[in-house]
Amino acid sequence: MNEMSKNENLDIQIYNFAYLDENTKRMIRRALLKALCIPGYQVPFSSREMPMPYGWGTGGIQVTSACLIPKDILKVIDQGADDTTNAVSIRKFFQKTANVAVTEKTSDASLIQTRHRIPETKLKEKQILVYQVPIPEPLRFLEPRETETRKMHALSEYGLMYVKLYEDIAKHGHIETAYAYPVKTNGNYVTDPSPIPKFDNPKMNNSPAIQLFGAGREQRIYAIPPYTNVKSLDFEDYPFEAMKANFKCSICGSSDSYLDEIIVSDDGKRSYICSDTDYCKEQTKLNSKKED
Amino acid sequence: MFRHRLLQRTNQIKFKKRRLIMKQNFLFQASNISKYYGQNVGCKNVSLDINPGEVLGIVGESGSGKSTLLNCIYGNLEVDEGDIFLNDKSKTILNFTKISEPKLRLIQRSDLAFVHQNPRDGLRMNISAGGNIGERLMAIGHRNYGEIRQIAANWLEKVEIDVSRIDDKPSTFSGGMQQRLQIARNLVTRPRLIFMDEPTGGLDVSVQAKILDLLRNLVRELGIAAVIVTHDLAVVRLLADRIIVMQNGNVIEAGLCDQVLDDPQHKYSQLLVSSVLQV
Ligand SMILES: Nc1ncnc2c1ncn2[C@@H]1O[C@H](COP(=O)(O)OP(=O)(O)OP(=O)(O)O)[C@@H](O)[C@H]1O
Numbered sequence: 001m002n003e004m005s006k007n008e009n010l011d012i013q014i015y016n017f018a019y020l021d022e023n024t025k026r027m028i029r030r031a032l033l034k035a036l037c038i039p040g041y042q043v044p045f046s047s048r049e050m051p052m053p054y055g056w057g058t059g060g061i062q063v064t065s066a067c068l069i070p071k072d073i074l075k076v077i078d079q080g081a082d083d084t085t086n087a088v089s090i091r092k093f094f095q096k097t098a099n100v101a102v103t104e105k106t107s108d109a110s111l112i113q114t115r116h117r118i119p120e121t122k123l124k125e126k127q128i129l130v131y132q133v134p135i136p137e138p139l140r141f142l143e144p145r146e147t148e149t150r151k152m153h154a155l156s157e158y159g160l161m162y163v164k165l166y167e168d169i170a171k172h173g174h175i176e177t178a179y180a181y182p183v184k185t186n187g188n189y190v191t192d193p194s195p196i197p198k199f200d201n202p203k204m205n206n207s208p209a210i211q212l213f214g215a216g217r218e219q220r221i222y223a224i225p226p227y228t229n230v231k232s233l234d235f236e237d238y239p240f241e242a243m244k245a246n247f248k249c250s251i252c253g254s255s256d257s258y259l260d261e262i263i264v265s266d267d268g269k270r271s272y273i274c275s276d277t278d279y280c281k282e283q284t285k286l287n288s289k290k291e292d
Numbered sequence: 293m294f295r296h297r298l299l300q301r302t303n304q305i306k307f308k309k310r311r312l313i314m315k316q317n318f319l320f321q322a323s324n325i326s327k328y329y330g331q332n333v334g335c336k337n338v339s340l341d342i343n344p345g346e347v348l349g350i351v352g353e354s355g356s357g358k359s360t361l362l363n364c365i366y367g368n369l370e371v372d373e374g375d376i377f378l379n380d381k382s383k384t385i386l387n388f389t390k391i392s393e394p395k396l397r398l399i400q401r402s403d404l405a406f407v408h409q410n411p412r413d414g415l416r417m418n419i420s421a422g423g424n425i426g427e428r429l430m431a432i433g434h435r436n437y438g439e440i441r442q443i444a445a446n447w448l449e450k451v452e453i454d455v456s457r458i459d460d461k462p463s464t465f466s467g468g469m470q471q472r473l474q475i476a477r478n479l480v481t482r483p484r485l486i487f488m489d490e491p492t493g494g495l496d497v498s499v500q501a502k503i504l505d506l507l508r509n510l511v512r513e514l515g516i517a518a519v520i521v522t523h524d525l526a527v528v529r530l531l532a533d534r535i536i537v538m539q540n541g542n543v544i545e546a547g548l549c550d551q552v553l554d555d556p557q558h559k560y561s562q563l564l565v566s567s568v569l570q571v
């Protein structure tokens with residue numbers, strides 16, 4: 001045993017596996033099971049203090065912590081990238097507290113925690129996708145009273161949700177909502193998909209993977225079980241469109257992945273690259289193979 | 293003197309007969325409604341019925357229980373005693389005090405409507421006029437933007453708001469316009485019964501007259517029944533077919549509007565009528 005892994009063993013003794021104590025995990029697992037039974041329904045849970053501030057994905061981290069098993073292979077992304085500060089620190093956190101294997105490859109991961117994106121690579125059965133959610137209530141900005149929004153969900157009174165889309169079209173001539181575009185889960189609850197671009201919405205539909213959502217500050221957990229119908233809300237004459245910038249990635253040349261706009265020179269020249277760094281790498285590899 | 297008494301009696305008999313006939317196709321009926329706020333009486337043992345297309349006025353001084361009664365029969369306030377029946381579109385009689393909350397809310401959205409005294413309570417101030425009118429349509433399943441917008445525009449015209457204001461927020465409207473918008477928002481789904489609590493309460497007299505005129509025409513044109521709460525007898529005279537007079541939570545007199553206003557029987561009603569005439 002080398003010096004390095006000795007230290008790791010030490011850490012594991014200091015922290016319970018994956019940081020949270022077993023009672024807390026059990027409480028979160030109960031909430032998760034309930035959430036899976038009622039797709040899209042927001043289950044309250046008593047969120048714990050985590051060693052990082054809200055807004056850093058404390059809800060997602062608690063869900064991940066409750067789901068992790070030692071043989072998991074973990075991937076963490078922020079805006080599609082594995083190498084941003086947020087993603088790196090969460091990945092390190094679980095390496096340290098759970099000593100699990102980590103990967104950047106979407107297809108190798110058994111559990112993926114994400115902020116603001118769904119990976120481009122199609123997810124598979126038995127994979128778990130954990131979303132970090134800032135505001136779980138899709139009706140929040142329309143109806144601030146929690147008692148009222150709960151009732152609206154219970155009675156599926158979603159007229160107001162359509163009012164929001166109506167306002168968008170009235171103001172902009174099209175549905176302007178580009179992120180956190182509301183969906184109806186299993187034909188029942190209107191659900192906030194977290195601030196993913198609406199380009200990703202179709203990936204939620206009928207996905208073989210388990211999708212779990214954790215909101216730490218708001219203390220809510222919700223879930224979409226595998227192969228669940230997830231439909232983006234729209235009007236007959238203004239159908240939902242999964243839009244993205246109409247360019248090619250300047251690294252891998254892909255035209256079907258979601259792109260980030262970057263400024264590449266001092267005079268403001270713009271370029272577009274895949275937001276999903278793993279996908280971009282894979283595409284680049286494929287391209288060079290083809291050329292060989 | 294005798295002749296006068298005689299006429300009065302026959303009037304009452306005629307009225308009673310008419311009521312009996314009407315009851316068979318009543319739209320809405322409340323029987324023995326009581327509501328208490330702890331020790332305070334909100335309203336006590338009130339019964340009323342409303343026929344299709346009929347306008348009922350509820351008058352009485354401040355604190356007499358008008359709003360309490362209105363909120364009880366609309367289903368906003370839980371009653372302590374009594375039953376409330378609605379003869380719904382499919383001719384089944386529903387008892388508000390017995391049906392589930394989802395069912396009640398569905399009825400409130402489709403068969404009924406409620407116009408608040410303060411338009412701020414009945415409008416979404418941060419949503420455009422078109423969105424305000426469209427909400428009830430979308431709530432009952434309309435999913436075509438173009439259609440919804442067209443209907444909203446038609447309603448703006450009906451309540452005499454310039455269609456060019458369709459994308460403006462109600463906060464940029466005058467009080468009278470806001471109230472007219474609230475009326476449009478409520479009538480767009482063509483409810484069969486509309487409840488109004490002092491709909492012209494906060495407005496100045498010329499604006500009031502315009503709104504009352506509009507209400508009268510719309511209610512007649514669409515054949516909507518209405519219950520209107522007011523302490524202004526001019527309002528009931530203009531709009532109501534029948535009125536009930538309340539005092540201390542009790543109904544002390546009820547009858548045809550002209551009859552009660554021209555020839556009040558109860559001391560308090562007499563006072564109410566004469567106090568207005570003296571002004
Ligand atoms: N929430 C409440 N809690 C306690 N008492 C109440 C409440 N609301 C109304 N009351 C009492 O019930 C009685 C009837 O009040 P209500 O508001 O129905 O009268 P109103 O006829 O609508 O009066 P106004 O013309 O001033 O609007 C009053 O004595 C009032 O003080």
Ligand SMILES: [Mg+2]
Pocket residue numbers: 358359360489
């Ligand atoms: Mg009142």
Ligand SMILES: [Zn+2]
Pocket residue numbers: 249250251252253254273274279280281283
């Ligand atoms: Zn790329």
